[in-house]
Amino acid sequence: MGTKVKKMLFILSKATIENAYAAFVMANGARMEGIESEIFFTFFGLEAIQKKKLEHLHVATVGNPGMHIPTMLGGLPGMEALATKMMKKEMEKLDMPPVGEFLEILSDSGCKLWACKLAVDMFHLKDEDLIDELDGILTIGDFYSRADQEGCQLLFI
Amino acid sequence: MDLNIAGIRLDVTEDGYLTDVSQWNKDIGLEIAKNEGIEMTDRHWEVVSWLQEQVKNDVALSIRGIKKSGVLDIKEFYALFPKGPLKISTKIAGVPKPKSCI
Numbered sequence: 001m002g003t004k005v006k007k008m009l010f011i012l013s014k015a016t017i018e019n020a021y022a023a024f025v026m027a028n029g030a031r032m033e034g035i036e037s038e039i040f041f042t043f044f045g046l047e048a049i050q051k052k053k054l055e056h057l058h059v060a061t062v063g064n065p066g067m068h069i070p071t072m073l074g075g076l077p078g079m080e081a082l083a084t085k086m087m088k089k090e091m092e093k094l095d096m097p098p099v100g101e102f103l104e105i106l107s108d109s110g111c112k113l114w115a116c117k118l119a120v121d122m123f124h125l126k127d128e129d130l131i132d133e134l135d136g137i138l139t140i141g142d143f144y145s146r147a148d149q150e151g152c153q154l155l156f157i
Numbered sequence: 158m159d160l161n162i163a164g165i166r167l168d169v170t171e172d173g174y175l176t177d178v179s180q181w182n183k184d185i186g187l188e189i190a191k192n193e194g195i196e197m198t199d200r201h202w203e204v205v206s207w208l209q210e211q212v213k214n215d216v217a218l219s220i221r222g223i224k225k226s227g228v229l230d231i232k233e234f235y236a237l238f239p240k241g242p243l244k245i246s247t248k249i250a251g252v253p254k255p256k257s258c259i
Contacts, residue, residue, distance in 0.1 A: 025259065028259060097221050105220055105259075108231035
């Protein structure tokens, strides 16, 4: 038994609920298996760690074939909000925590949370815009240097 | 699969979880803990009894549930059982392996 994976590094570049939760569930799942994990939030992924935005992430209803909604309908006003509401309801049934609580769980579990310096500068964000659980703001080079042992895996989401 | 723990032959799952919770006793818990590299303290036993209580009451165990428990927080849970808290603590407690992903 036992896995050869020692550390999982995730790069979250998107702000949709499905992508953010994919990163969160995998990062938390790693910690629960005794595997180290870290998430690097870049570009639109930064929305997931902005205090004012993190509880307002949406499901992508356009350009998402898995939704089984014709693309033109997916673009109608209110469609995204409706799909998001439905998905959040289903997630609550599975005892999936909301984004803010999930970030607290990750941080308490020892998962490191990093913001991408380039993207933070690009979106003109300040420290106070970002969650208190954040471990710091890194360049991509700094983040690569976190892969400092055998058995590291890096995943782009 | 069976396993010889603390001088008793026990039925266990492939991952080493007891199949019959009623077979559990503290010596067995201690032996499993030793195999997992955990040195049991009073606090470990408190958590283990609490987990057994939860399972008896049909509460599904999850990390989110730990956060809400009021008994211990997630940081302490990881400090007590560093290499996979829910997985290892439930094995020591003799209860089934939790199925939750969260």
